[in-house]
Amino acid sequence: MLCLLSSSSTSHVLSLYKIFSLQSLILTRPSSHLPFSTMSINLSSHAFAGNPIISKTPKPSDPFSPNSAFQTLKTLLSSHTHEPSSPNFKVLPFRKGRPLARSTGDLAPNWHLGWLSLGDCKTLLENSEVNLIEESLVYLGSKSEDDVVYWAIDVSEASGLVNELGSRQFCFVELRTLMVATDWVDARAMGELAIAGHARALLEWHNISRFCGHCGGKTVPMEAGRRKQCSNESCKKRIYPRVDPVVIMLVIDRENDRALLSKQSRFVPRMWSCLAGFIEPGESLEEAVRRETWEETGIEVGEVIYHSSQPWPVGPSSMPCQLMVGFFAYAKSLEINVDKEELEDAKWQSREDVKKALALAEYKKAQKTSATKVDHMCKGVEKGQSLSADFNVESGELAPMFFPGPFAIAHHLISSWANQVGVNGVEAKQPTSSLSSL
Template sequence: MEDNTKKHLSNWRNHAFSANPLTVLDRNSSLARLRSFLCKTPEQLKDEQTVLILPFLHSKPLVLSPSSPPSPPTWRLAWQSLYKCVQLVDHNLLSNMVYLGHRGDTMHWALDFPTEKAAEFVSSTQKTIFVDVRRLMIGTDPSHEVGMADLSIAGQAKALLEWHDQVQFCCKCGTKALFKEDGRKKQCGNNMCKRNLFPRIDAVVIMLVIDKVNNRALLARQSQFLSHMWSCLAGFIEPGESLEEAMKREIWEEVGIEINEAVYHSSQPWPVGPVSMPCQLMVGFFAFAKSFEILVDQIELEDAQWFSREEVKKMLDYSRYKKDQKKTAFRINQLCAGAEMGKGSLPDIKRNIKGSRELTSMFVPGPYAIAHHLISSWAYCNQNSLLSKL
């Protein structure tokens, strides 16, 4: 493997949204400690630094640009003091905060603020603004440990807050559901019901289908993909299915191929999927084909093709990933400094264009996606590693 490629792969070996640096301690004691702070007056909280709150606005965390101008461009979560938050909202809203964990002696919480109150946190002087988590994901350098840690915290907070926003009422009796414990649970407000409600994970299998005989892998396109982007097959697990059964069904339904074996690769939290599914877990596998004729389900996919290992290597466009990451990070910095939100916010996107077979223009998802790690692991598998079987 080329030295330059080795460097890229080593930098991008960790999944986005994983390895959260916050430690979840005893939740009841953390909640009791928070309540003791909320009993104090704002003046008594003025110097309190052991409680930090991450403000959200419509699922977007508050971030800041840490330097002027940052080089290379980067961003950080803009934690706020309990003192400032107490001045903006009453204690009833603060009781809806979600506990994220501890770092040392400091408790970290998240709260989705009303629009008029959230505006108080946006400042071109302080270089703070609310930014979509998907944009933060694209704009994070995978080799930047601090940035990746902040991204994992933002992803977890987003998933929990979106779950609370969706679960407003008891699914059994329809009574309003109340925050309980540390925001990791809700309970029906009807004393005759008191049903406990917990966040549920939507599991998704994602598979790189491999033809070991001909040393090639199957990649597919959906109509909503970026122009010329190809990726792995994926699908939700249905009730009563095992992971293996879900893989076999999805592969057969989407491309008409049978598999006879699968190898687990890794998993990734994915809080940037559909709004209706805020807590997803992507479970990645290599799946080995025993039939090879592709029959594309035109409803699910636009196209699917076999690609040789050398062709796939050409589709791993590291310079493109780095360019998009820097461009997006720079735009986040501009937004923090007060640039108009609606212009030039992301790399140029052209959708709904059928992917051609011109390998110089084709690419696979960037290093923030588990699909990238599945594909690059197979393309550059070490002969002395477990992946030598691939």
């Protein structure tokens, strides 16, 4: 996580690690393997999880519910009033998949989402000759205690907004850049990242589901954009937001002292990560882990144990609704046969080498650099420092390898195995059985 150069900094990193936890998960070795009693991991919500505005859906009669809020929205837009409403509406614009953001500009820059009032959003769009209609807004959630309902809108067609918002020190920023720039120990920042990820996934789903896959008819938003319906009277098929499940697994050898790590051609130099792959129809999660591992590396997997899951809205634009489902997978064979069409390379890495790479990689430095980049973008400064150069040892030499940062589930799969982190440092008792081996 951070650069580990002393026992005090090691303690600090373990403390930060425990912040990432929603649930306690007990990870065990099969009895046929050499002793590795247990690891118990306390993970807080991963990046893009823990969305603070979608924890509960209000009842239909509640003014904060999607349908009630949508009716209020229609009334406000048809009355041409800019008067404040209750609940108050805040709108997050997106342009080509990029959310609007701003920066505090403090000594330690921190980004925030660029929320606009409904009236401000309407005026800005009218200045760009775009008419704001209620169907273009997508319901994101609400906070009744703050009397606020949150919406997202795609403003890609309103090109004039870029300069106008730029004059206010707002900028449309890639979600991946915001992901790296987010201080993962800042609950507010993690919450805003989750909101942005949810909004991007919903808006992209709207963009790619404009027509019914059953009859080809045009689809129309329903329930404030939370679903769509075919407009063909003889069809009227309901369409719901898609989720694309992906298994991601850290494969571990029999002795539990090596992990199988892979490199893809699209990775930056020296970066290694876990294996991953999409789930096939009619396939269980455990079967997908075994199949993908075999197809990509020729390694046969036995027991598969669940770790945690993470929404991942920063994949390709056509697949912003991925759900990463993380596992530990225990190898039954060791010989690697890499599928070069899938991977550039795959190697067994020792626990000590993995721990060393985690200790040397300057994830916090990359986070600060990216936050500064966002700050510069919001202020109109075009040049930014390359992030790939920030995973170096402090001496200035290149680290032999590094892994995705704390914003990725791969990081937590790798670091939890390497450090065998237990709850408060105490190993948990081993469960009597596991369905994962079925």
